[in-house]
Amino acid sequence: MEITKQLTDKRCMRIIRALVLPGLAMLLVAVSSCANLSSSPDGTCGRIPVILDTDICDDIDDTWALALLLESPEFDVKLITTAVGDTPAKTKVVAKMLEVAGRTDIPIGTGLKAGDMSRGHRQDEWVKDYDLSRHPGKIYDDGVQALIDTIMNSPQQITLIAIGPLPNIAAAIEREPRIVEKVKFVGMHGSIRRGYGGGSKPDKEYNVVAFAKEAQKVFTADWDMTITPLDTCGIVTLKREKYRRVFISDNPPAKAVIENYRAWAKAGDMDPALVNRQSTTLFDTVAIYLAISRNLVKIENLGIRVTDDGYTVIDDNAKKIDCATKWKNLDAFEDFLVERLTK
Numbered sequence: 001m002e003i004t005k006q007l008t009d010k011r012c013m014r015i016i017r018a019l020v021l022p023g024l025a026m027l028l029v030a031v032s033s034c035a036n037l038s039s040s041p042d043g044t045c046g047r048i049p050v051i052l053d054t055d056i057c058d059d060i061d062d063t064w065a066l067a068l069l070l071e072s073p074e075f076d077v078k079l080i081t082t083a084v085g086d087t088p089a090k091t092k093v094v095a096k097m098l099e100v101a102g103r104t105d106i107p108i109g110t111g112l113k114a115g116d117m118s119r120g121h122r123q124d125e126w127v128k129d130y131d132l133s134r135h136p137g138k139i140y141d142d143g144v145q146a147l148i149d150t151i152m153n154s155p156q157q158i159t160l161i162a163i164g165p166l167p168n169i170a171a172a173i174e175r176e177p178r179i180v181e182k183v184k185f186v187g188m189h190g191s192i193r194r195g196y197g198g199g200s201k202p203d204k205e206y207n208v209v210a211f212a213k214e215a216q217k218v219f220t221a222d223w224d225m226t227i228t229p230l231d232t233c234g235i236v237t238l239k240r241e242k243y244r245r246v247f248i249s250d251n252p253p254a255k256a257v258i259e260n261y262r263a264w265a266k267a268g269d270m271d272p273a274l275v276n277r278q279s280t281t282l283f284d285t286v287a288i289y290l291a292i293s294r295n296l297v298k299i300e301n302l303g304i305r306v307t308d309d310g311y312t313v314i315d316d317n318a319k320k321i322d323c324a325t326k327w328k329n330l331d332a333f334e335d336f337l338v339e340r341l342t343k
Contacts, residue, residue, distance in 0.1 A: 047076035049156050050291060051147060053111070054284070055083040055164025055207075057090050057121035060264045064341075065163055065284035066094070067253040070101045071340045074292050079150045081109040081143040083164040084210070086117055092127045093260070095135040100256045104136045109143025114167040114211065122267035126260050144168055148176045151183055159291050162187040162218075163284035165207050170214035173221055180223040188287040189215065190229040190304065190312030192323055197281075198235045202311060205230055209310025216306045219319060226290055226322040227304075229312065232297055233286040235330070238279040242338050247276070249342040257341065285337055290324060296333050297324040 052069055056062040069075060080098075082090035091110045098104050132139070140146035147168065151158050160183045162169055172179055188207060195203035208215045219225070238246065246254050261275050274280075290297070302325075303318035327333070 048074055048159055048291065049076045049078050049154055050159045050161055051079045051081065051150060052077065053081045053083050053147070053160065053162045053164060053166075053168050054094070055085065055090070057093055057123045057264075058085065058164070059283075060123075060261050060280055061282045061284045062163055063093075063097070063123070063257055063260045063264075064279070064282050064337075065288050066097055067101070067257050068285050068288045068337060068340055069161075070097070070103055070253055071251075071343070072288065072292060077103070077106045078154070078158065079107050079109055079146055081111045081147055081168055083111045083162075083166075083168050084114045086120060087111045087113050087143070089121055089124065089127075091139060092130060092132050093121075093123050095132055095137065095139065096127050096130045097253070097256055098137060099135065101253045107138040107140060107146065109140040109146035111143040111168040112171060114165070122264040123260050125263040125267065126256075144171045144175065147172050148179055151179045152176065154182065157182055157184055159184045159186060161287055161291050162189070163207075163287050165210040166214040166218045167211050170211075170217040173217055180221045183223050185218070185221075185223050185225045186287055186291045187218075187225070187227045188233055188284050189219075189227045190306075190323075191234075192229045192231050192302070192304075192312060192314065192325055194229075194231040194234065196230055196234055202313075203230060204310040205312065208306060208312055212306060212308060212310040215310075219304060219306045219312075219321070224322075225319070226294075226299075226324070228283075228286040228290055228297075228324045230283075232324045232327055233283040234281060235327075236282045236286060236334070238282065238334060238338065239277070242334050243278050245338050245342050246279075251341065251343050254341045282337070286324065286333070289333060289336065294324070296327065296329045296336075298326040298328060299323065300325045 054062045080094055087110045091108055094108050098106055190208055191202040191205045195201055265275050299322050301320050302323050303315045304312050304321045305315040305318035
């Protein structure tokens with residue numbers, strides 16, 4: 001009887017852990033979120049002023065990240081700028097996403113047309129009938145200047161979340177160096193000890209190597225800097241029930257994500273069945289999370305140097321950067337992402 005009781009107790013504890021611990025993890029995210037918010041005049045938790053710089057449409061993870069940003073009440077989104085390539089076409093996608101989410105109060109800045117302009121982008125199908133001239137929100141033709149003005153006119157420190165290559169940010173520093181005094185930078189950049197797909201060696205990560213000189217300027221700027229390198233962001237994929245919840249969700253931003261995913265996959269000649277099964281790697285969503293909380297990751301303060309050929313290497317003599325190098329609880333982050341997108 002005693003052995004039977006012990007076995008029963010163990011089964012009960014396993015059930016309790018399965019039911020309670022995910023909830024506790026989500027609670028820790030929420031508590032940590034509140035701790036990271038700026039204080040409002042009445043002493044309650046206020047929202048974090050943020051700017052998002054995104055190369056949306058190059059990879060589909062930017063669209064997931066934008067939806068997560070819009071569905072996170074911790075943020076007071078001041079501006080979204082489009083980065084590299086055909087930035088006016090990318091602005092169209094951002095504008096429609098904001099309209100879908102009911103957030104046309106957020107201004108958009110069209111960034112620099114850096115890099116290859118010839119190939120268009122893979123989400124054109126989603127906006128083919130969208131008339132940008134009828135967008136009810138504000139759109140700035142000079143996104144770099146809009147970024148500078150938003151930062152310099154803010155009475156609070158701005159969290160600048162960059163989830164693409166860095167020509168816009170480097171140009172902003174060049175035009176107005178004082179922005180670094182008013183910004184906390186959070187980015188999806190680099191590869192410290194792990195590469196793509198959790199590989200055992202660092203890789204040249206795209207957001208850095210695509211414009212290495214601009215990355216060098218940003219990585220040496222005199223501002224507080226936090227990054228999610230491939231070590232953490234490169235292993236985030238939603239599968240099975242977690243993905244299904246987003247896939248079938250009626251929440252407008254979630255529906256828009258899946259619609260864009262279909263268009264993006266079709267334009268890239270990918271197997272359309274993949275869209276029905278799982279996400280791609282959701283690199284950029286981790287940067288959005290880090291602007292709210294660090295609770296679910298291990299942070300190391302490391303000297304990071306960007307090499308001329310686009311590696312991000314540990315160098316004790318380089319600027320110290322907070323790097324999310326390992327997950328403490330990846331499952332809890334995935335739960336957080338799903339909950340936000342599906343309400």
